[in-house]
Amino acid sequence: MKAIRVHAYGGPEAMVYEDVPSPEPGPGQIRVRQTAVGVNFIDIYFRSGAYKAPSLPFTLGKEGAGVVDALGEGVTDFRVGERVAYAGATGTYAEEVVVDTKGVVHVPDSISDETAAAMMLKGLTAQYLLRRTYRVQPGDTILFHAAAGGVGLIATQWAKHLGATVIGTVGSAEKAELAREHGCDHVILYRDEDFAARVKEITGGKGVPVVYDGVGKATFPASLDCLSPFGIFASFGSSSGAIEAFDIGILAAKGSLYATRPTLFTHIATRESLDANAAELFEVVASGAVKIPIHARAKLADAAQVHRDLAGRQTTGTTVMTP
Structure with missing residues (x-):
């Protein structure tokens, strides 16, 4: 069979499309x-x-x-x-x-394979952020960074469905329009505007109870200035680079954050939690409350270009590859 293999860590060119033996499932596994x-x-x-992968070479990928x-x-x-x-x-x-079967879910007839592959990691991420990390309630105003990204476009729709007012940050005018189409009430071009000042303006100086941040270095520590007292800074990624170590005392100074x-x-470490979280995700997608935006499709052989586009933050929504 064909697979994308990495023999040495590096840039997109490190990925090699090559023949590898077809794998055989062990106990408790399926192929x-x-x-x-x-x-x-x-x-x-x-x-x-x-x-780090357990060893080199290895095949990339977590979702499908x-x-x-x-x-x-x-x-x-499973059968x-x-x-x-x-x-x-x-x-x-x-x-x-x-x-391993402990990490697999059955896909309902109402969900296509392409949609399932596009939404499992991003959709389950949105699920735990909105329903577990900070449980969004009707009437909340929240801030979601990279609102036109893969997780963002799912999360903003879901938050609107839950009755929240959604503030989103994006990097371009094109992404701003996409974010509005997917539920953002207020869109901030964070490269051009002081997003913390805009959040305070939008909220009448109160700030928001939660900031969901998958951007990292470029939006920290300004994200803390968007929070109301006792607010939650939920960092779930670092697309712009990792957040550097900081003095934990800053959380006290900015409002017992x-x-x-x-x-x-x-969040999906047990069979019970995976099934429950996936069921909630499938439900909001099947109902039409959340639509999974697939904005790019590619062949597996073209994975290097897919990574270039993703790393350059040229993408919106989700990319799906077909073997």
Whole structure:
């Protein structure tokens, strides 16, 4: 089978499209013939070496969807021919992937394979941010950075569905229009405006109870100035670079604030939590309350260009690759 392999950490050119043996499922695993592969910023972290793979060479990718075509020993909750999806797999940049069943969910008939692959990691991230990290309530006003990104376009729609007023930051006028189309009530061009001052202006000086930040270095520490007393700074990514170490006393000085760095994989670590979180995601998508924006499609062989576009922050919404 064909797969994207990384033999040495580096730039997009480090990814090699090559033949590898078809994997065999072990106990508690299934093999999936993939029909769609999700693309996420975490893939860049692994390719570059910011996050380390267990060993080199390795196959990139965490997210995908497809059809079960082989069962490992002891597997009873999945059958050959069933449609499945996953957000915490290893090596999904491939025609076939072996996945532990504890990280796999059945895909309902109301959700296409492409939609499932596009939304598992980003959609489940939006789910834990909005429903667990800070549980958004009707009447809340929230700030979501990179509102036109893959997670942002899902989260802003969902937050609006929950009854929130959504402030979003974006990097261009084109992205601002896209963010408005997906639920943002107020859009701030953070490269051109003082976004903290604008948030205070929008909220009448009160600030917001939560800032969801997947940008990192470029938006910190100004994000803290957007928060009301006891507010939560939820840092879930660092597309502009990692946030440098800071004096925790700044949280006290700015209003007894909370700062957290959650990850998706903690939130879906058990069968029960994965099923519950995925069911909530599938429900809002199937109902039409949240639409999954797939704005780019590519072949697996073109993964290097996909990464260039993603790293250059040229993308909006979600990119899906087909093997």
